[in-house]
Amino acid sequence: MKFKAIVKISSFLLLFFISNLVIAQNTVVTGIVTDAKTKETLPFVTVAFTGSTIGANSNNDGKYTIQSVKPYSQIKVTYIGYKDAVIPVEPGKTQVINVKLVPTETQLNEVNVTSAKRKKYTNKDNPAVELIRQVVAHREKNRPENYNYVEYKEYDKMQFSLSNLSEKISEKKFFRKYKFIFENRDSTSFPGKSLLPIYLDEKLSQVYYRKEPENTREVILGEKSVNFGAAVDNQGITQYFKHLYAKVDIYDNSIMLLTRDFLSPISNAAPSAYKFFITDTIATDSNNKLVELSFTPRNTNDVLFEGRMYITLDGNYAVEAVNLTVNKNINVNFVKSLHIDQEFAQNPDGRYHLNKSTTYADFGLTQNGKSGLFGIRTITYDNYIINKPRPDTTYTNNTEVASDEVKHRSEQFWRENRLDTLTLAESKVYKNIDSLTHMPSFRRTADIVTLLFAGYKGFGPFELGPASTFYSFNPVEGFRLRLGGRTTPELSKRIYFETYGAYGFKDEKWKYFFSSTYSFNNSSIYRFPQNYLRASFQRDTKIPGQQAQFVQEDNFLLSFKRGNNDKYLYNDIYKLDYVHEFENHFSYTIGAKKWMQTPAGSLLPFITNLGNVVSTLTTTEASFGIRYAPHEQFYQGKLYRTPIINKYPILSLDLTAGLKNVLGGSYNYQNLHFRADKRFYLRRLGYSDVSVEAGNIFGQVPYPLLTIHRANQTYAYLLDSYNLMNFLEFVSDHFESVNIDHHFGGLFFNRIPLLKKLKWRETASVKLLYGGVRDENNPSIHPTLYRFPVDDTGTPITYSLGNKPYIEGSVGIENIFKFIRVDLVRRFNYLDHPDVAKWGIRTRIKFDF
Template sequence: MNLVQHTIMMVAIARRERLILSILFVLAATVLHAQTVVTGTIIDKETKDPLPFVNVIFAGTATGSVSDTEGKYRIHSTEAYTQVQFSFIGYKTITRNIKPGETNEINIRLEPEATVLNEVEVTVDNRKEKYRNKNNPAVDLVREMIDRKKQNRMENYQFVEYEEYEKLQMSLSNVSDKFKERKLFRKYKWLFDNVDTTSIEGKALLPIYLQETINDQYYRKSPEKKRTIKKAHQKVSFDDYVDNQGLSTYLNYLYNDIDIYDNNITILTNQFLSPIADAAPTFYKFYITDTLKDVTPKLAELVFVPRNAGDFLFQGKLYVTLDSNYAVQKVDMTVNKNINLNWVRELYIQQDFEKGEDNRYHVSRSKMRADFGLSKDRGGIYGERLVSYKNFTTNHERQDSFYEAEEGAATSILDPQNSEEYWLAHRHDSLSHAESKVYQNIDSLQKMPSFRRTMDIATLLLAGYKSFGWWELGPVNTFYSFNPVEGFRLRVGGRTTTRFSERLYLETYGAYGFKDEKWKYYLGATYSFTGKSIWQFPVKSLRVSFQRDTKIPGQELQFVQEDNFLLSFKRGVNDKWLYNDIWTIDYLNEFDNHFSYRLGFKNWKQTPAGGLYYQVRDGETTRDIQQLTTTEVSLELRWAPGEQFYQGKSYRIPIPNRYPIFTLRGIGGVKGLFNSQYNYQNVALNIYKRVYLSQFGYTDIVAEGGYIFGKVPFPLLGIHRANQTYSYQLQSYNLMNFLEFVSDKYVSVNFDHYFNGFIFNKIPLLKKLKWREVATFKVLYGSIRNENNPQYNTSQFLFPVNDEGVATTYSLRREPYMEASVGIANIFKLLRFDLVKRLSYYDHPEVAKWGIRGRFKFDF
């Protein structure tokens, strides 16, 4: 296994194992096609100022775009169009000839029109004057909308009910004939018969994923409560290769619900400032470009553009009712192409609102379209989420018991997933011809041996496992590694799949070190009490295992196997290891409200290895302790309100939201039980919270505190998480040495801030590179009571020393341990590098004051 393959696997493990999306990007990147492309700049003929929001289309079609705030535009199509048209309210329309199948550059000077239609009032700003908010009727209109946001929101009703239909589809876009003829796809030519060239002008779409849901939604304002009754659901399934439910959850997370009345709107994992946010007049420019008098109530067409084209802002049009509501009647918006959205080439949002019985407006239809790709001109992935609302009812009071019932507790229809008649009768929006065939086509595709072989290879490379039906071999990135104690280490292992049993899951591996000449192994069995897979939420399972293996004290990794090949490379001295024999029994019970508890039993025999020794003072000399045995019982309580996650092959990867996650853990050591040598209690609380800061990005905050009761040697104290690898670990101290600090009471806070290009987007060169800034700060306070400190209690194990007899393990003094970093993320759209600086405890031996660390990070 070469380094490149291991690197690919690290990408998948480190960033949420998005197997299907990764495969599709690889496929889409190879799509080549001849396109008609038109680019250029549009200015006012008289003032020479750039004109934003000019409509640019291929003549006679609806295919096109609009110019950005700098007057620049770009449109493309696979069709052989010969003319392009430019139009803008208050200006004469211009048509130009173009060469089909080529790239055309056409710069346009639009001439103001002398007259306008009688039924339209145009108030386009005079571009000879500087834009101002003061005395600007467009800004005054926006302020009226802001003042009435509360009354126009759904949450203003005490009770709301409606039927919701959701359709989410993904397609390969711009599938060319050359792509279809590639050797890899010759066996799947029948699949390309389903290419759709009619739904989106200028795009050839091959649907590959579709899911539909019909729900009844119920909302109560006070006390706030929501209930969802799922009436029907169907989707394309990739269960043999990915967590199908997790994939669905993740796609819905990317295509989040949009509320124009929110100050910040989360889309594609990023936050955008709404054009009617409280602070919108500070970040947007507004223009009233049309007044529609032939509708009731009259509507104002309000165009908005960012003041800074690089900020995470929208641009587009709002249609606003000119009555006492000042409500949004329609939204049509996109994002500026200068925004650092990484893989996203195009993003469009459309929303329609309808008037209710109380003359207020609510959303009736919301549609979001996004086109993803590795480059501007090649094929990619097109995604579309449509949400439609019917039977909108307000102020229908229901009993409290109704809202307390479990979600999806209704059985008003019989097996709708197998009833096409049901979907034809209840679907809010009809499927295109290509969409209607995607369920059958993908099902047929997965039955083909050649496709299954291709997916098996992709799964091996990206997730690290090779499936043999009821058994999986892996993870392959642990097959070979090395360390100072074991030397060259070989490992092979595997586990059962759901084809073996839905309830019972078995896992094992064996490893051998050629330097210490010792065998290591693991045996584990997990039983699910829900009758479903042990990975399927909510989990209720019992796990029993035994492990004989090595470990570095204080190394705790996230989403990475400890004997991953790339982690074999470490800085500094790394010779203090343990041989462990560990018996565990673990019972996990999760609830639908995302509260869970875990009961555990652990018998742990640890033997020092390498340069680590367990020693106590014996008069003027020291005496070696060969091993340390403990038996623990534990209880862990976890609450993660609103949590969503993607279940990978080895880890459950959480999808962050605005809610905190609380984890409280209590451990009790029982002396005398199975040769346990100590009584002690360990209590720890961990709180995680993502804080969104709108245009300034977001911050991940982790606060943790712990206290250990009882007299224990240093191996049983809190060994603070250190990292001597060259991979940046978010929850570890990246310039702390292994086993450098131990405590019996401590508190720590970590800040990890992502600016999302807020600074770099304003610097021309960096803006083009689409790099993003990151910064972190970590602080740790802790101490050891005298009874646990070998300097004051001679019965305790001595702290480890190096070859020169200098201590390498310490208690924290009054001064905290601190480190900070600044970094650049999104390098080549995948890499993050941090320059890390250690800010305290320079007097310790063999420490690094600064270093460069990297990690893979996949973001939109």
């Protein structure tokens, strides 16, 4: 939830503060561009003032207009296939200059074009399909990983600009103070786009790869990024953008972009998903023959590319270049266009390596809107060294954290080491944004926006929040007010504090929390890899078995619940936890906990079958857990960390031991819990998120220490909970569960004209829970155990699972208004329990592309 809020904040700030500005112009040049030989007008010709980023494109009739307040004396006119023209102009005047462009006399060394009578497309006896099958067959051979050793330099540049902004907003008084921002326009890099750069991130790395044993190490040589100040989490923005613009490997079976899984046009399944056409044959300057192979989806609604690639005919069947675009019919939010261009360079052994990859996308709230956000990620590779072994230590680390020295490289370093050049507009971004963030008006408004969207208000080394928990209510506490906050790295990178205080006006009790965390690796505890020790104490209310997802349990929205939900406990929890993560994404935790549970009033008493009333249940626990999440990535910033779901599994195993007579502990027991999560990508059918859990408790314990299965009586759809199960309804000392949440991605709605325009997407889920309570933990057999809870009439409300599982399923629609999911949930059994619902409507907020 937090990383989404960060993205919303950044987008809001950028769009709010940096909008297009119309400035009174002094030098105005208009005219018509024509072909010098044919006299025909030329559309989309780029006309710019020499030495500036101010430019324009001619329209369909060849007409152009360009203007500036600065006294430029020349314009430069450029057009593919024509010689550049540099023409003098009179500064400070309005003038008409018609331009005649001379074609360049260039031609391909060899072009062979064949034509045939149009017929129904088929793979059989199709030379284009035979060619792509050769490319697929040689795919592994043409990957860099086919070498025993590879090393190279990688320069990664990501830039975002506001595009084609309205020219009226600058006339307003509020925006005059930001005039310097709007002067830095680029109208030449992308025809038809007037770009105002507002974000830039650069990273230079040395990469080492070894095949046996396989490992890749990236050594960061330099890192530089636009800094929006403390109000915006720059690290979080960078992580999010790079996830959207993931690195593209055309030789992979699938390509992740904009959180969607695209099938590669040279995947094993490509011939069944794409149509291929040989559209040209070309001989390069070095006399290498290439085939231009065009491709398009068989079904334009599928998550596929269209475009063209150039294949070598030297026996390697390697990709020499590829141009990919996304079909406009694909169900993707906010993306007006997406392009990927890749160029490959030849190695001395005749094989090809990726030399440059450029991904650019045009974002907008509407498909036809002119203004929006334009993002470009360019990755350049150079200095390839093949099959030169290095010492083992060169390949040992998977990742490397950039040091302060690496993050503060000199301008001379970047001038000498960039593998690509910055445009004139890009080169000014760092200084312009730095000036913007030092303006008091910007900082004040940024603080307000941060509070509204992220829920925190910063005060240097301390943040106040989250705002969503300031007020809530429940049947036990009545109106509940809460105020809290946490420290930031500005106070210390090693020591962190978090606290809150709350007061219930009905039970007239104070609740509070305090934690102190020490980071052993002198970096934020919210960043990978973690290595910290945390001590905490919490006194608060809790519904047994309720687990909120990504939100605080006293969030105002969770105060609204269905049915009867007055069974609360007061909890005093003392905890000590040590967490240690490793570079290979294996981690372990060690913990100690003293837990005191007290019934909140008479609604949930602890009574044995002998009639004894227990005022407080005290347990002392020691715990140990391991977790393995290969290739896990995070949205992570200064004060948050959220995992990015990918195709790799996440496995965890936890053992908790109750210690009797230690610090007042009342019971000896062991609780073993296993969980596995994985996302399965099913190509055209979408993807499924699958969770499998199992647990077993060894020893005799009262019901509050059994597994109280995650129920949900709110109106939100919670992925990990049973959305039609009542709180405290089921307990187990052994259980197994399977949770499948499937997203079709518009598979069916895309084929219905009206729904296709709405871009709705289908979901379906099923949840199965097996479990039970053994005789040793059954209070009807052992009278010293606590009775299972009952309602006011004495009717039981807590049960053990019988010989059949609890089953719940749902069908739903997501992407309503781009971010709302609505599910129709069905409960299939145990319908004879009191106050249960067979059907329910639940909603969930989810932002996705």
